Amino acid sequence: MSKRGLLTPVVALLALAVAIGLAACGGSSKAAGVQTAPSGGSTEAAVQTTPKPPPALAKKPVVTVPTGPAPAHLVTKDLVTGTGQTAKAGDTVTVNYVGVLYKTGKEFDSSWSRNQPFTTALSNGSVIPGWVQGIPGMKVGGRRELVIPASLAYGKAGSPPTIPPNSPLVFVVDLLSISS
Secondary structure (H helix, E strand, O other): OOHHHHHHHHHHHHHHHHHHHHHHHOOOOOOOOOOOOOOOOOOOOOOOOOOOOOHHHOOOOOOOOOOOOOOOOOEEEEEEOOOOOEOOOOOEEEEEEEEEEOOOOOEEEEHHHHOOOEEEEOOEOOEOHHHHHHOOOOEOOOEEEEEEOHHHOOOOOOEOOOEOOOOOEEEEEEEEEEEO
């Protein structure tokens, strides 16, 4: 037999083997316990991202301390009314905020200065009572001023060195998202 005559059966066998291999890759398997991958949609897990604030909350607010003596009770004032989900006690919220001392107007803390929103549960022990009482009722996309008496903030102890004892506080809080 010539080389050419021997080559033709080898090529034919090779082509047959490739065809069988390709046929085995296509279609669906009927074998027990074998599942095919989903044909549509993402197969990757969702990645949590920091929510993007709405335009009304895109810039750090200027906190204006009210005039007169500090109130003896919590005072809330909506500066921007949100349109999203309403926060309730026990929810986990993500916010941007600025906190200042009522007596001097000096900023003592701000999520804006860290370029990182703050996520917390609205429950005692997680944040000061003024937040636990003052944030519920806010809607996502809202900005609220909280004027918090010392008794609902850090009380007699304060939070040295930035918050003296018996200090009422003023916060402006932007509600970015809620999870229950």
